[in-house]
Amino acid sequence: MVPLSYYLVLSGILFTCGVAGFLIKRNIITIFMSIELMLNGVNLSFVAFAAQWHSLSGQVFVFFVMVVAAAEAAVGLAIIIAVYRTRATLNVDKVDLLKL
Amino acid sequence: MLHLILFSVFGLICVAGAVNLLVQSHPINSALSLVVVMGSLAVEYLLLGAEFVAAVQVIVYAGAVMVLFVFVIMLLNAGAEEHTKGSIIALALGVPGMLIAAILIAWVLVTKSGIHPLSLNALPGHPKDIAQLLFHDFLLPFEVTSILVLIAIMGSVVLASRPEAIEHSKKES
Numbered sequence: 001m002v003p004l005s006y007y008l009v010l011s012g013i014l015f016t017c018g019v020a021g022f023l024i025k026r027n028i029i030t031i032f033m034s035i036e037l038m039l040n041g042v043n044l045s046f047v048a049f050a051a052q053w054h055s056l057s058g059q060v061f062v063f064f065v066m067v068v069a070a071a072e073a074a075v076g077l078a079i080i081i082a083v084y085r086t087r088a089t090l091n092v093d094k095v096d097l098l099k100l
Numbered sequence: 101m102l103h104l105i106l107f108s109v110f111g112l113i114c115v116a117g118a119v120n121l122l123v124q125s126h127p128i129n130s131a132l133s134l135v136v137v138m139g140s141l142a143v144e145y146l147l148l149g150a151e152f153v154a155a156v157q158v159i160v161y162a163g164a165v166m167v168l169f170v171f172v173i174m175l176l177n178a179g180a181e182e183h184t185k186g187s188i189i190a191l192a193l194g195v196p197g198m199l200i201a202a203i204l205i206a207w208v209l210v211t212k213s214g215i216h217p218l219s220l221n222a223l224p225g226h227p228k229d230i231a232q233l234l235f236h237d238f239l240l241p242f243e244v245t246s247i248l249v250l251i252a253i254m255g256s257v258v259l260a261s262r263p264e265a266i267e268h269s270k271k272e273s
Binding site for chain 2: 001002003005006007008009010012013014016017018020021023024025026027029030032033034036037040043044047048050051056057059060062063064066067068069070071072073074075077078079080081082084085090091
């Protein structure tokens with residue numbers, strides 16, 4: 001039997017890896033993947049708490065998070081394509097002007 | 101005992117994938133390690149008795165979303181990451197600070213949240229029960245979500261279309 005805290009620690013590790021990737025990575029696509037990693041970490045804690053308190057609401061919230069993540073991925077990748085089309089780079093350090 | 105072994109094995113695979121995502125410099129390697137993370141998370145959901153969430157995790161996340169990522173990486177022909185000079189102070193303060201914060205949070209979680217063990221298959225994560233909840237108690241959020249998805253579809257179509265194509269359609273109308 002696994003205590004709830006182990007799941008929460010795993011979820012925290014995943015979230016921290018996502019935050020670190022968001023801060024240290026320079027490729028805009030990898031930064032975006034780090035955000036997905038953070039969302040996955042949160043989902044794990046939702047499911048763990050749902051199992052802890054015998055309530056299915058946590059699992060339903062996971063579906064909402066998934067829908068938001070999918071919508072965010074579609075819009076975000078479209079923004080990445082638009083950025084690449086105007087700047088011809090994926091490096092976030094080179095994308096520092098609001099208007100070209 | 102088996103539960104703990106499975107949790108540890110797939111938790112380790114999960115963390116290894118997450119660390120590999122940070123270490124790799126080419127985005128396609130990062131994307132594939134993210135698929136590993138999502139697949140092993142699906143096993144963790146199965147261990148928590150959430151079968152339907154595990155299935156949706158594999159289909160939606162590891163399937164649809166990651167295909168979208170790989171597709172964009174291939175489309176933009178993204179190469180290895182260029183290294184730019186980072187701040188030394190941020191490195192010197194950030195890494196120890198992050199480690200201390202992570203250890204503190206883990207310590208609080210392990211010691212203060214008690215040791216109520218989660219039992220295997222404790223919760224019936226049956227699709228029927230989830231549908232009952234989703235289409236009855238959470239009906240309004242569900243409908244709002246559909247509007248969100250519609251807006252996301254329109255937004256991504258507008259953003260990804262070429263500017264000259266929009267100009268062209270404006271002239272025609």
